[in-house]
Amino acid sequence: MSKLMRSISGIRGIVGDTLTPQVLQSHVRAFLEITQAKRIVIGRDSRPTGDAIVQYVAGICRLSGVDVVDVGLSTTPSVEILTTHFKADAGIIITASHNPLEWNALKFLNNKGLFLGPDDVKKLFELADANQFSYPDYRTMGKYEVAPDADGIHIDGTLGIPFVDVEAIKAKKFKVAVDAVNGAGSYIVPRLLEQLGCEVVRVHCEPDGTFPRGAEPLPENLGDLREAVKANGCAVGFAVDPDADRCALVDGLGRSIGEEYTLAIATEEVLSQKKGSVCVNLSTSRMNEDVATKYGCEFSRAKVGEINVSLQMIENGCVIGGEGNGGVILPALHYGRDSLVAAALVLSWMAHHDGGPEKFVAENPAYSMPKKKFELGNKSVAEILPKVKAEFAGWTMDERDGLWLGSEKSWVHVRASNTEPVIRVIAEAPTAEEAEALCSKVEKLI
Structure with a gap:
């Protein structure tokens, strides 16, 4: 059992x-x-x-x-x-x-x-x-x-967000693709995009109780969406998970750019209109800190988990925040991760910048972020963390949620999963080699 x-x-x-x-x-x-x-x-x-x-x-x-x-x-x-x-x-x-x-x-x-x-x-x-x-x-x-x-109540709320330039989006007449993994977003996400004046190419948008790809909107699961973007000349592809609180992007070149870019692009779109505090979780990319710094805004990190980020956002009076797994939280509508809000803000950014996500990727510092999970076997997280702490002696340390260790340009986060019987290891560094090396250091201790 x-x-x-x-x-x-x-x-x-x-x-x-x-x-x-x-x-x-x-x-x-x-x-x-x-x-x-x-x-x-x-x-x-x-x-x-x-x-x-x-x-x-x-x-x-x-x-x-x-x-x-x-x-x-x-x-x-x-x-x-x-x-x-x-x-x-x-x-x-x-x-x-x-x-x-x-x-x-x-x-x-x-x-x-x-x-x-x-x-x-x-x-x-x-x-x-x-x-x-x-x-x-x-x-x-x-x-x-x-x-x-x-669904209409949620859509109307999204269209009423002050940071979403509905008219600018409609003027662009974007062609977009959506992969809803036949989940809860199968009807509502395309409907929102159509109300924003987009031509929508649907991929896996039949909520029939099957998941035709891996449920998470990770690059390895988005082959069909990438093909749809390339075959139809779409400006962007949106991928959501089964309950549609997360949104990942495929850029106009047909590349899966990863979940982390969703929040970073949304954050820039909001801060360009209204400066304010930003809060993300400990496992979220430094890209968001870069964007906050660019606009002279305060930046903080919270424990992993939507409620932890939401409560810290309320405390700090943040204008935007979220989690790097594609979860954008915008208090202007509500304090929950929301793929509809994410898609609308990304389209608003695109309308204002005359380019797709590939433009944001090209113009901002790149980071590599491998996300790994390991079976614990007979070990416990409690016995692993002291070994990790010793291995990374001298790094900035945060023990609110497992163990987060940071240097000037890199960090690694080791924690027990809230949703699976595994230990999660997430690292970020300017290059893939550096990031993988950080994960390997931790894996050897597990």
């Missing part, structure tokens, strides 16, 4: 193995206790188990006296936005994001559309483990409603 993964973002497991009806029931009831919710928004991605889990979770909520707003097939950022739009007390997103099809998950949101903080998550898991819940009688059963055109 595999292990149920529990983290700051919720719970995830293999359906029928670790993610069972009993597990769903105990964690949903615990969540309702934590939030004291009377009205809740529920959405899902395109996984074949999603609809059944929605009905089961909605039933638990209704039998607990909670009204349910079902927003159906929805991206993670859509559910975050819709939780506040419908004035709900909480939200549940049923998605295992980039995990394989046999997985599913529950992500828990508070009334602000944010993931729960560490203290609430700890309390939720304690209540779920105790599993001592009572239910009200039938007279207090919650109501159930299906939200009409939930």
Whole structure:
């Protein structure tokens, strides 16, 4: 039997193995206790188990006296936005994001559309483990409603962002390609782009419960998108993950330039219009710091995890931030990673610069960033980190989230995964050789 993964973002497991009806029931009831919710928004991605889990979770909520707003097939950022739009007390997103099809998950949101903080998550898991819940009688059963055109609410919000120059984008009449991995973004992302005046080439945009490529929008998974961009003469290609909170780019030359460039381009587009603080996580490229420095703006790093970045952004009053896996967070709309926001800001940058992502790549310092993960076997992260610390003696150190070690132009981050039973090693340096050497140093210690 595999292990149920529990983290700051919720719970995830293999359906029928670790993610069972009993597990769903105990964690949903615990969540309702934590939030004291009377009205809740529920959405899902395109996984074949999603609809059944929605009905089961909605039933638990209704039998607990909670009204349910079902927003159906929805991206993670859509559910975050819709939780506040419908004035709900909480939200549940049923998605295992980039995990394989046999997985599913529950992500828990508070009334602000944010993931729960560490203290609430700890309390939720304690209540779920105790599993001592009572239910009200039938007279207090919650109501159930299906939200009409939930996608339209998210799209309208994106089009209203002050940093997105809608008219300039429309004037360019861009031809673009989208690879939605047949996930939750299959309808909403192309629809947004069409409303921005783009001609859209669809790749894997049928939410039929299959993932025709690797779920993460990594270069090795984007061959079909690269071909579509080249074959159709597209200015850019957008790739999202199954719940569409991450967005990676293929440039107009048909090259996968990696997820890191999405946030950097979006950050430049925002800071060119309004200077302000920027916050990214510890595993995000130095490119964003370069952009912030260019505009004379403050820059900080937070622990990995959307809620950690969001809370630090709120504290610092940031105008933009996010995570380098293609997750752009723009407070002008909401404090969640959002592929629609990412795509709109990239197109706005393109409209203002008369060029595609390849122009940004050519005009900014290049970095190499290998991202690796290793099975732990019988070892624990706790016994590995002191060895890494000794190996990199003299480097700047941050121990808020595993171990981050930095020098003037390079850094390496070693941490346990929140979503998989592995240790992640991410390094960045000006050249591929230097970055790979940093990873190899750590790998030998693992």
